Amino acid sequence: QVQLIESGGGLVQAGDSLKLSCAASGRTASRYTMGWFRQTPGQGREFLAAIRWSGDSTSHADSVKGRFTISRDNAKATVYLQMNDLKPEDTAVYYCAAALSAHMLTIGRVDSWGQGTQVTVTS
Numbered sequence: 617q618v619q620l621i622e623s624g625g626g627l628v629q630a631g632d633s634l635k636l637s638c639a640a641s642g643r644t645a646s647r648y649t650m651g652w653f654r655q656t657p658g659q660g661r662e663f664l665a666a667i668r669w670s671g672d673s674t675s676h677a678d679s680v681k682g683r684f685t686i687s688r689d690n691a692k693a694t695v696y697l698q699m700n701d702l703k704p705e706d707t708a709v710y711y712c713a714a715a716l717s718a719h720m721l722t723i724g725r726v727d728s729w730g731q732g733t734q735v736t737v738t739s
Contacts, residue, residue, distance in 0.1 A: 617642060617644070617727065617728055618640050618641065618642040618644055618645045618648055618714045618727070618728045619640070619641045619642050619728065620638055620639070620640055620712045620713070620714060620728055620729065620730035621638070621639045621641075621712075621730060621731070622636060622637065622638050622710065622711070622712045622730040622731065622732060622733040623636070623637050623638075623639075623733060624636040624637050624733060625710060625733030625734045625735045626734075626735065626736070627736045627738065628702055628735075628736070628737055628738070629702075629737070629738050629739075630702060630703055630704060630737055630738065630739050631701055631702065632702050632737070633698070633699060633700045633701070633702065634699045634702060634735060635696055635697070635698050635699070636652070636696065636697040636699070636710055636712075636733060636735075637694055637695075637696055638650065638652075638694060638695045638696070638697075638712030638730055639692070639693060639694050640693045640694070640695065640714065641693065645669070645693055645714075646669050646670070646690075647669070647716070648669060648714035648715060648716065648727065648728075649666055649667065649668050649669070649714070649715055649716065649717050649718050649720070649721060650666065650667055650668075650669065650686075650688065650695040650712065650713070650714055651663065651664070651665060651666035651667070651686070651712070651713045651714075651715065651718070651721040651726075652664040652665050652666075652684075652686060652695075652697045652710060652711070652712060652713070653710070653711045653713055654706075654708035654709065654710045654711065654735075655708055655709050655711065655732075656707070656708045656709075661711065661724065662677070662679070662708075663677055663721060663722050663724070664676070664677050664679075664680050664684060664686075664697070664710075665677065665680065665684060665685075665686035665697060666686065666718040666721045666722070667686045667687065667688050667695060668718070669688065669690065673718070674686050674687075675718055675722075680699075683699065683700050683701050683702075684697060684698065684699050684700070685697070685698045685700075686698075695712065697710070699735075702735075702737045703737060704737050704738065704739045705737075706735060706737050707735060707736050707737050708734075708735060709732040709733065709734050709735075710732065710733050710734075710735055711729055711730055711732045711733075712729070712730035713726040713728065713729050713730070714726065714727050714728040715727055
């Protein structure tokens, strides 16, 4: 199983940018498609983006398309989420996740979760 550690969250103002990182470890890390979710109190986890380790295929939820971009650095076994033009409604705990495919991510069939990192956007 792959272990995931997020970092990069914080307190920012509306319109600012933030870049989240997710470091993956474990012998099987390269088998997984990686993704990002977020969750607000009382709500389920919302899928945001996914990327395959073996290729450049990415997908982004319509709610963040054009503002958020997922990328990866295989040499560092790290996945990133670049978030631009942040809005107060982006305030949430952001989670990194690993699954066997992008489809599995989008339906929440996740093999591993990170611990989450808080992002707070003030107006």
